[in-house]
Amino acid sequence: MDLPPNSQTGTALENGQAELVVSLPRRFRGTLMRSVFREERLFLVLSVFIGIFSGLAVVCFRFAIDWCRIYLLGSGASLSPARLLLAPSLTGLVIAVLVIHVFPLARGSGVNQTKAALYIFNGYIPLRTAIGKFITAALAIGSGHSLGPEDPSLQIGASLASALGRRMRLSRDRMRLIAPVGAAAGLAAAFNAPISAVLFVIEEVIGRWTAGILGSVVLSAISSVVVTRWFLGSESLFRIPAVQLERPSELIAYAILGVVGGFASVAFSSAITRLRPRFRALPNWTQYFQPAVAGLLIGIIAVLGAPQVMGAGYEYIDEAMHGQFTWQMLALLAGLKIVATTLSFVSGTPGGMFAPTLFIGAMLGAAVGGAEHVVLPHLSGSVGTYALVGMGVLFAGFLRAPMTSVFMVLEVSGNYSIIVPVIVANTFAYVISRALQPTAIFDVLTRQDGLDLPSMEEQREENILRVEDAMQPPAGPILDAEQPLENVLRQIEESPSEIFLVRLQPSGWSHISKQEIRTKVNEGKGAHTLRSVLPMRQLPVLHPDHLLDMALRYANQWPLVPVVSRADLRKLEGVISESDILNRYRAFDEEGGD
Amino acid sequence: MTVREKLQGLGTYPTREPVILALLCALAVGAFLAVGGLSRAYHAQQQALADRWFTRGTVDLKDAHFDRAVADFRAALRYSRDSYDYQLNLAQALIGLKRTDEAYAYLINLWEREPENGLVNLELAHIAAQKDQTEQALRYYHNAIYAIWPGDQEVQRRKTRLELIEFLLDINAKPQAQSELIALAASLGDDPSLHQRVGDLFLHAQDYEHALAEYRLALKSDHHDSAALAGAGLAAFGLGRYSLAQRYLQVAVVANPEDERSADLLKTTELVLRMDPYQRQISADQRNRIVIEAFAAAGERLKSCAATITSSGAASLETLEQSLADNWAKMKPKINERDLRRDPDLAERAMDLVFEIERESKIACGAPTGTDLALLLISKLHEGN
Numbered sequence: 001m002d003l004p005p006n007s008q009t010g011t012a013l014e015n016g017q018a019e020l021v022v023s024l025p026r027r028f029r030g031t032l033m034r035s036v037f038r039e040e041r042l043f044l045v046l047s048v049f050i051g052i053f054s055g056l057a058v059v060c061f062r063f064a065i066d067w068c069r070i071y072l073l074g075s076g077a078s079l080s081p082a083r084l085l086l087a088p089s090l091t092g093l094v095i096a097v098l099v100i101h102v103f104p105l106a107r108g109s110g111v112n113q114t115k116a117a118l119y120i121f122n123g124y125i126p127l128r129t130a131i132g133k134f135i136t137a138a139l140a141i142g143s144g145h146s147l148g149p150e151d152p153s154l155q156i157g158a159s160l161a162s163a164l165g166r167r168m169r170l171s172r173d174r175m176r177l178i179a180p181v182g183a184a185a186g187l188a189a190a191f192n193a194p195i196s197a198v199l200f201v202i203e204e205v206i207g208r209w210t211a212g213i214l215g216s217v218v219l220s221a222i223s224s225v226v227v228t229r230w231f232l233g234s235e236s237l238f239r240i241p242a243v244q245l246e247r248p249s250e251l252i253a254y255a256i257l258g259v260v261g262g263f264a265s266v267a268f269s270s271a272i273t274r275l276r277p278r279f280r281a282l283p284n285w286t287q288y289f290q291p292a293v294a295g296l297l298i299g300i301i302a303v304l305g306a307p308q309v310m311g312a313g314y315e316y317i318d319e320a321m322h323g324q325f326t327w328q329m330l331a332l333l334a335g336l337k338i339v340a341t342t343l344s345f346v347s348g349t350p351g352g353m354f355a356p357t358l359f360i361g362a363m364l365g366a367a368v369g370g371a372e373h374v375v376l377p378h379l380s381g382s383v384g385t386y387a388l389v390g391m392g393v394l395f396a397g398f399l400r401a402p403m404t405s406v407f408m409v410l411e412v413s414g415n416y417s418i419i420v421p422v423i424v425a426n427t428f429a430y431v432i433s434r435a436l437q438p439t440a441i442f443d444v445l446t447r448q449d450g451l452d453l454p455s456m457e458e459q460r461e462e463n464i465l466r467v468e469d470a471m472q473p474p475a476g477p478i479l480d481a482e483q484p485l486e487n488v489l490r491q492i493e494e495s496p497s498e499i500f501l502v503r504l505q506p507s508g509w510s511h512i513s514k515q516e517i518r519t520k521v522n523e524g525k526g527a528h529t530l531r532s533v534l535p536m537r538q539l540p541v542l543h544p545d546h547l548l549d550m551a552l553r554y555a556n557q558w559p560l561v562p563v564v565s566r567a568d569l570r571k572l573e574g575v576i577s578e579s580d581i582l583n584r585y586r587a588f589d590e591e592g593g594d
Numbered sequence: 595m596t597v598r599e600k601l602q603g604l605g606t607y608p609t610r611e612p613v614i615l616a617l618l619c620a621l622a623v624g625a626f627l628a629v630g631g632l633s634r635a636y637h638a639q640q641q642a643l644a645d646r647w648f649t650r651g652t653v654d655l656k657d658a659h660f661d662r663a664v665a666d667f668r669a670a671l672r673y674s675r676d677s678y679d680y681q682l683n684l685a686q687a688l689i690g691l692k693r694t695d696e697a698y699a700y701l702i703n704l705w706e707r708e709p710e711n712g713l714v715n716l717e718l719a720h721i722a723a724q725k726d727q728t729e730q731a732l733r734y735y736h737n738a739i740y741a742i743w744p745g746d747q748e749v750q751r752r753k754t755r756l757e758l759i760e761f762l763l764d765i766n767a768k769p770q771a772q773s774e775l776i777a778l779a780a781s782l783g784d785d786p787s788l789h790q791r792v793g794d795l796f797l798h799a800q801d802y803e804h805a806l807a808e809y810r811l812a813l814k815s816d817h818h819d820s821a822a823l824a825g826a827g828l829a830a831f832g833l834g835r836y837s838l839a840q841r842y843l844q845v846a847v848v849a850n851p852e853d854e855r856s857a858d859l860l861k862t863t864e865l866v867l868r869m870d871p872y873q874r875q876i877s878a879d880q881r882n883r884i885v886i887e888a889f890a891a892a893g894e895r896l897k898s899c900a901a902t903i904t905s906s907g908a909a910s911l912e913t914l915e916q917s918l919a920d921n922w923a924k925m926k927p928k929i930n931e932r933d934l935r936r937d938p939d940l941a942e943r944a945m946d947l948v949f950e951i952e953r954e955s956k957i958a959c960g961a962p963t964g965t966d967l968a969l970l971l972i973s974k975l976h977e978g979n
Binding site for chain 2: 315
């Protein structure tokens with residue numbers, strides 16, 4: 001892994017350690033600041049290029065998948081049984097050889113690999129991974145394995161971005177951020193939905209909202225979508241049916257969909273998380289045959305009458321949205337897709353889970369909608385509306401990306417009247433899924449891979465400690481900098497504290513110890529004001545809402561840090577010291593951290 | 595590494611930046627061109643595949659191989675998802691397979707895209723008609739009539755209106771059918787076959803006046819068109835203009851001797867004309883002979899009908915028939931040429947009884963034939979006189 005020589009500098013600045021800069025000679029200080037701003041600008045420009053290159057790569061990836069499909073399965077709608085059986089199984093053999101011997105990092109969906117790049121490998125993803133992912137995923141999806149192109153696109157984008165960042169010799173912090181920027185571009189291009197891609201990357205990969213990264217992620221996502229639309233047109237993945245919600249009471253019907261979706265999500269994720277370790281525990285030689293066997297079983301499902309489960313299945317989502325299947329068939333397809341995707345994924349075949357999740361959600365939604373229409377014919381929502389909501393439901397329940405799930409449906413449908421049903425259904429699915437499967441699928445997969453990446457879901461929900469949780473009222477009197485030292489000494493003589501805050505005029509804070517004052521008075525400077533003898537040290541100030549982590553940075557340099565009101569910087573709310581912070585953290589651990 | 599050393603590394607940025615951006619731009623342009631080439635090849639292949647499957651589908655649809663056509667059009671749609679024609683043809687193939695729900699899903703989607711498309715509206719009307727959704731069917735038929743059609747719009751609109759009329763006649767909405775027919779008749783032009791078809795529909799709607807007018811228009815260009823002659827005869831018959839009906843039917847039977855319906859109708863017409871005692875051109879003796887013959891026929895009708903009623907056991911009808919039989923038997927001795935000549939009102943009373951017998955017998959024993967039918971028609975002809 002090659003790291004640029006200047007990697008540490010950026011970290012120091014972003015960590016707010018301004019004193020590092022302050023301590024440098026003036027000529028170096030100017031150079032450093034200019035360079036940092038230049039890098040920031042360059043990063044933004046680079047984000048656009050990452051978007052363009054990712055978009056181009058994803059366009060090629062789409063072409064490759066379609067070509068594989070045409071040449072492996074045939075160009076017609078009704079496929080021959082021989083091809084249905086042979087194409088996924090023989091291609092599975094080729095994929096296994098490629099994954100084991102040539103592209104070992106191409107295995108899996110790609111989301112966790114991108115997260116690992118961010119948190120473990122300083123943004124490093126080998127370009128070879130992108131090439132491997134491109135080839136193996138195109139072969140897998142094109143030959144009918146039940147996987148989707150979105151997650152591989154995400155990884156291809158991240159890998160391209162990483163390669164570009166390395167070539168540009170970006171700082172370590174920028175390098176860490178560049179993979180998510182590429183990931184957003186890749187996902188946006190694959191989905192043709194930039195907002196959802198940005199949200200997913202923020203929600204699931206980065207896990208935090210910061211203005212610096214948001215700008216780059218948005219730029220890359222938009223530029224990649226522009227490129228994709230340039231070559232593939234601006235049509236959404238599905239033809240969107242008319243959305244209708246005449247009576248609020250119909251939300252109950254969507255809540256039922258949410259409940260069903262929640263259980264389906266748990267079934268799907270349980271199947272994957274339980275079978276994957278068992279497949280991996282099988283003897284090594286079986287790794288060569290696992291994708292082939294999975295492909296054969298999927299082929300059998302197809303020959304038996306459900307070829308819809310093969311590949312990403314977008315055309316069938318489209319058909320489900322337009323009432324092309326009976327509700328019984330839709331329910332069957334949802335179940336079979338869970339089986340097929342589980343087989344493909346646990347066998348180590350490279351490919352994504354987004355498209356299968358959408359497929360299962362759409363089928364399940366349309367099935368529930370269809371069944372509800374049989375029982376309650378007056379429901380105004382079309383089966384297509386339920387399919388659309390169902391996609392969001394599975395996204396929330398299975399992928400555990402609640403915010404992305406809502407915006408994804410909004411962005412794909414382009415219809416804001418669907419927002420209430422989506423929120424209602426997604427909430428039910430998410431809550432049920434959380435209750436029955438506490439750890440999200442991506443986190444389980446990460447842990448199965450032996451990595452300990454931060455769980456975005458846990459991060460979102462963990463309690464944050466702030467300065468107000470640890471600050472204390474000042475132990476001694478607040479000293480005025482204009483007072484004579486003799487008066488000050490009298491004032492503090494009785495106080496048990498050793499360190500005192502000094503209020504500076506017209507503004508600012510400093511501190512002084514009892515010992516320092518005694519020394520000055522003994523030196524005969526009792527008539528001097530406190531300001532005149534005070535060493536040149538101005539304390540930083542904190543506010544009650546600042547994070548405790550941030551306070552720790554200051555507290556280890558200063559014995560006491562004043563906490564002041566944001567409304568009136570002269571109003572002291574309390575003080576905080578390193579021991580206060582550590583005590584609070586200790587107490588927090590004892591409370592269980594929640 | 596010290597901060598100063600790191601700063602020296604940073605110092606290379608200002609000089610590198612423009613070069614890097616220029617290189618990236620060049621690379622992006624190159625990649626764009628390369629992907630553009632690939633894209634052209636990809637889209638050309640997709641279009642070729644779409645065309646191939648669509649052509650196959652069209653042939654299969656024409657040959658009524660609907661299942662194959664469905665698969666073909668689905669394949670075509672895979673490569674050109676939004677094609678209006680492909681979706682419309684797929685819907686038609688699905689209709690052919692009686693998978694109307696699936697077809698409806700495609701059609702309604704197409705309708706949302708182009709609500710003014712004639713063919714889509716017509717297909718939706720067919721589906722609604724199949725599902726007995728009369729109101730929707732009428733809406734789509736009317737949409738189709740005023741919609742945009744490829745090719746000769748007038749012809750398509752006329753065909754659609756004809757379908758609508760047939761639908762209305764099927765659901766027995768005759769007044770609506772008549773008004774549509776009148777609107778259609780106004781825009782028919784000179785095509786005799788069309789006039790004849792519209793005449794048939796007017797006949798179906800029991801609008802004999804307009805039917806006769808349409809047949810006459812049809813006969814203008816071909817005086818010997820047997821179907822038009824038969825239709826005109828039927829229309830004239832329906833109007834009670836038996837002499838005119840006789841003329842048309844005679845020619846129709848000559849033109850098409852196999853037309854049994856017209857031959858039967860001609861016989862009835864001739865009977866009506868022969869048995870009508872109120873004709874102006876006949877002498878008093880002739881009229882009296884007709885009255886005697888009609889009276890005898892009514893007596894026979896009464897007898898045969900009474901036998902039927904007795905076997906069925908309907909008491910109220912039996913009483914009514916008995917009272918008519920009594921009246922008939924009471925009048926019977928007077929119905930001879932001498933008494934009829936002596937009492938001019940007797941013929942009138944006798945015919946009134948004959949007409950009553952025929953009307954009641956029709957109710958009690960079903961539709962009459964031959965002379966009885968002729969007498970019933972004559973009674974209708976002179977009703978209210």
